[in-house]
Amino acid sequence: MFSASKKFTSKDAWKANILLHAHFFRIKIDDADMADQQLQTVMTALTLVHRGLLQISTTHNWYTCSSLLMGISQMLVQGVYLHDAPLIQLPNITWENQSKVFKEKNLYSVHQLMRMPAAEQRKSLAVLNDKQFEEAIQVARTIPRLEISRVLLTVVGDKIVTPASIVTLIVKIKIANAPHKIAPRGKGMPVADIESIADEDTTAIETFVSNFAKKEQKETPPEAYCPYFAGRKNSQWWLCFANYQSGKLVVPPVRISDLASERVVVLQFQAPPQKETYRFHLMIKSDSFIGCDVMQEVQMTVVDRANLPSEPAIVDDISEPEEDSIAAQMAQLRGQQTGARRGDDDSSDED
Numbered sequence: 001m002f003s004a005s006k007k008f009t010s011k012d013a014w015k016a017n018i019l020l021h022a023h024f025f026r027i028k029i030d031d032a033d034m035a036d037q038q039l040q041t042v043m044t045a046l047t048l049v050h051r052g053l054l055q056i057s058t059t060h061n062w063y064t065c066s067s068l069l070m071g072i073s074q075m076l077v078q079g080v081y082l083h084d085a086p087l088i089q090l091p092n093i094t095w096e097n098q099s100k101v102f103k104e105k106n107l108y109s110v111h112q113l114m115r116m117p118a119a120e121q122r123k124s125l126a127v128l129n130d131k132q133f134e135e136a137i138q139v140a141r142t143i144p145r146l147e148i149s150r151v152l153l154t155v156v157g158d159k160i161v162t163p164a165s166i167v168t169l170i171v172k173i174k175i176a177n178a179p180h181k182i183a184p185r186g187k188g189m190p191v192a193d194i195e196s197i198a199d200e201d202t203t204a205i206e207t208f209v210s211n212f213a214k215k216e217q218k219e220t221p222p223e224a225y226c227p228y229f230a231g232r233k234n235s236q237w238w239l240c241f242a243n244y245q246s247g248k249l250v251v252p253p254v255r256i257s258d259l260a261s262e263r264v265v266v267l268q269f270q271a272p273p274q275k276e277t278y279r280f281h282l283m284i285k286s287d288s289f290i291g292c293d294v295m296q297e298v299q300m301t302v303v304d305r306a307n308l309p310s311e312p313a314i315v316d317d318i319s320e321p322e323e324d325s326i327a328a329q330m331a332q333l334r335g336q337q338t339g340a341r342r343g344d345d346d347s348s349d350e351d
Contacts, residue, residue, distance in 0.1 A: 016041050024081040026228060039230035046076045050287075054253075061249040063242035063281070070238055070253075073287045079228025086110050086291025089225070090139050092132035100127055109291045110143045114177070139225050144235060145176045146284055146294050149262075150195045153300045155271075156206050162305045163273045168209060169241060169251075170194060173284055173294075174262035194264060212266055219260035224288035236287045239265055244279035244297070256284075277301045 019038040029035040049072055057065045078089055086109040087098050101107045105124040125133050150172040155165045172194050197204045224235040237256040242249050250269050280298045
């Protein structure tokens with residue numbers, strides 16, 4: 001199943017390895033003290049992934065490595081092994097009956113199950129009795145189905161992207177099966193408005209970005225179903241934006257800890273210096289569930305600055321202030337003070 005590490009050869013490392021793999025394969029540990037040590041090991045491992053390994057990886061802009069570490073977070077929270085079927089997250093689903101369901105019904109994921117009519121769902125999970133089926137479906141309804149509803153790459157105020165310009169990335173994501181829509185707190189332009197703004201409407205985009213900074217979007221995230229994890233866990237997400245050609249992260253991953261229904265994320269980065277079309281990977285990855293990640297390819301064309309419209313001429317028309325205005329009074333006062341100082345200087349010269 002797994003072998004001892006040739007690099008980390010201490011007894012503690014071997015013990016931690018065994019406890020973690022027992023967690024991934026859901027092997028029950030009867031010894032109470034050992035079971036408690038396993039829970040602590042899993043919690044410590046999750047902290048090390050989030051606050052240690054992932055930070056190191058993102059510092060080097062490693063996209064693939066960062067994505068794999070996020071996958072390890074899912075494994076630790078759900079108690080599953082790499083590439084396990086998402087259906088295994090549901091109660092009463094074991095590796096044995098999941099394998100049977102996949103072979104007989106070609107059913108692999110929770111979202112695939114929830115797209116079926118109710119009668120087809122029951123037929124597909126015939127390996128469960130009625131009570132077990134209801135428990136599984138009840139949890140399946142809470143597994144988030146994420147959608148990317150809007151992606152916009154723009155230089156605020158311009159209709160084109162030029163070399164080394166500051167590009168703004170706007171992404172709207174939503175949970176399609178959220179129980180109800182939660183309006184974000186605070187004032188400002190509604191989140192949904194970004195979907196109705198055209199790519200060429202530079203004025204509306206600039207207004208949206210300006211208002212976005214003033215608006216609070218906090219929502220209370222739902223609690224993740226994770227019976228094999230020690231303690232309660234809120235569902236959170238990472239947003240990753242990477243260059244397809246180089247395989248490097250363009251910006252550090254954004255941790256989204258307040259997604260309950262919908263969320264807008266705004267990022268900025270510098271455009272490449274070369275004029276060409278670039279391909280990017282936009283990925284939203286869960287830290288708690290397997291099979292919920294979404295990915296979209298985004299393209300951006302960098303063109304020469306000569307394509308920018310010419311700047312309007314600035315007319316230097318500074319009129320004299322009105323006599324009764326504060327500016328006129330201040331100017332008059334400054335003139336009197338200057339004249340008085342000159343008179344004093346002349347008197348001193350005559351003396």
